[in-house]
Amino acid sequence: MTPPLKIGQYGVDPAVVLAPMAGITNVAFRQLCREFGSPTSLYVCEMVTARAIVERDSKTLEMMTFGEHEHPRSLQLYSVDPRNVTDAVTMIAAEGMADHLDMNFGCPVPKVTRKGGGAALPYKRRLFAEIVRAAVRAAEPAGIPVTVKFRVGIDDDHHTYLDAGRIAEAEGAVAVALHARTAAQRYSGQADWSHIARLKEAVTTVPVLGNGDIFCADDALRMVAETGCDGVVVGRGCLGRPWLFRELHAAFTGQPLPEGPSLGEVGAILHRHAILLSAHIGEEKGVRDLRKHMAWYLRGFPIGSDLRKSFGLVSTLAELADLIGALDHAAPYPPDAEGPRGRQGSPGRVVLPEGWLDDPEDAAVPDGAELMHSGG
Template sequence: MTATLSKPALKIGPYQVDTPVVLAPMAGITNVAFRRLCREYGAGLYVCEMITARAVVERHPGTLHMMTFDEQEHPRSMQLYGVDPKTMSEAVKIIVGEGLADHIDTNWGCPVAKVCRKGGGAALPYKRRLFANIISACVEAAAPAGVPVTAKFRIGIDDEHHTYLDAGRIAEAEGAAAVSLHARTAAQRYSGQADWSYIAKLKEAVTTIPVLGNGDVFTADDALRMVAEAGCDGVVVGRGCLGRPWLFGELEAAFAGREIPKGPNLGEVARVLRRHAELLVEHDGPGKAMRDLRKHMAWYFMGFPVGSELRRRFAMVSSLAELDELIGQLDHEAPFPDAAEGPRGRQGSPGKVTLPHGWLDDPDDPSVPAGADMMHSGG
């Protein structure tokens, strides 16, 4: 732990991140309500859901609503997806010109089939010149406002096509303020175990900007172990905080060398759930908020003694009044279960990554993939 704590504070451009922890952008999860809930527990950098550059340029109403930050949220971090240097540049100019965000992260880790088969997400860093052109365009567009640009990517497309070392070196050379590696390939999706040794290799290759690690950080101990084993400058937390926003308090304590707080009992979890509901209602109105909340129920109650019928009713909740009635039926004294410490969220199975025809022929082809720009934000 001493070695971990002796590291200098994480800096992303001009911003010092005292607790070296970043909330990963997750589609349908990291909206302003969830980010605020997490921030109430601990310091760090909290990134909003993925925003598509095309949707920003076209002023898509749903995307503009997603680009919402809390008044106390600083720096405001936004993840941007795109495949065209010109579109990405235009979107960044809008974002920084209108003061919509203080930090822009670029998405090169999405393993979703509909994205990769068009050359976007985790497929794109294989095209080294195109990747360099996009990072360069974003950095140049953000520079007048002093907004740092970062890049998050995976090990590569599959075991035969690793791209992370090139991606890291290119991002560093083109002026990115930091890089993050999800230590899985696109073919792995979220299955199996993340291999943190790749984070260590990236840290050896990228020497002038922070390198952050992502993958299988489910507890504060995991975070300390990743930093110790991989030598990275901080951790990116995704699925580990699903139904566990208090994880950020545990991470803050761990990195400060304090005792890690004990997990909450079921009564405290119910209070957090109720707070989450209130924040969602404030952001989206009661109808959409309750629909959005339903997917969080299994994560909040993971490992707790909640009967199947009560779980079913929570998963169909439609109002705050109904939520309160259901919360009243919980055993508020039930302690935090050991079973809740493991993996959570999507895992699935590995699979072949479908790519555009001829995609692997020439890694130095700077052509923009046809049809990969998306209007829909959030993943």
């Protein structure tokens, strides 16, 4: 059994966090994961940008929807500008929009790093410190804890995570999380968990969470054992597999691991996901949004190519129910469903603003860097 985790005043037990994922961790998917896992684990909303909050962008406000019984309401915030962070967090606090804020400094997407954001930003140590400080100070009057998530660095020649962890700790973050890849790796190759162990040694007064390559409950237990981290952050491993949180709950509380679901059970979960999405954004948009999850849900099961294609084109709840009815409900959970899922891609050069690596102490906000639209 692993000890519970404290994020500010909130107990996270078991110490499992659903990572924010663009286009994935909306209110419907978070609720589904929570139904399988512990209501006292942490389920983080997809990333929103500080400027978009201040401008009250309609898409962003829709993304910040939380369920009636969702607590704490956990939101990931992106920014490269301390002033925008102050304004956004002040607004979040004043209007009671969230209970916990996670600051994103790990995104490797080129449209983000070329503006100096995401995984590029911790290289600028002073600017990084100012952004974390701004968030903590604006959140403090409302008692909103702030956590910080980052990567190992830009590439193998520019590791930033140890400085980032120490700075975040010094500026008042209540926990830090490390995705144990560089931005150049993106999601390729293997996460190097030894960096999580090193961060745990460097950051001594707040919890350190580990992220990267947790695709089953045994992975999570092994990460904790090998690194000494205080909890795990699970991203791609739960794509089309929200029942992973049931397995993680069992593993972290010393219970036997449940068997994987049959194809009939997966069909029921798929239908539940569709119902939740439809309640959130309407049936047409909800069922269409579900299409991207189909290959993940059905991975490894013996399904004919025509039926698999039909799932990828489904457009109504009634049509989905008919397709689920055509499945072999007795088909057991296949070994082929295990292992990495979601985007992997290839490593590549990180796109940075011109001269970005010249001076790590430069605290200037890059021109035009603040993204207006949320979602990564």
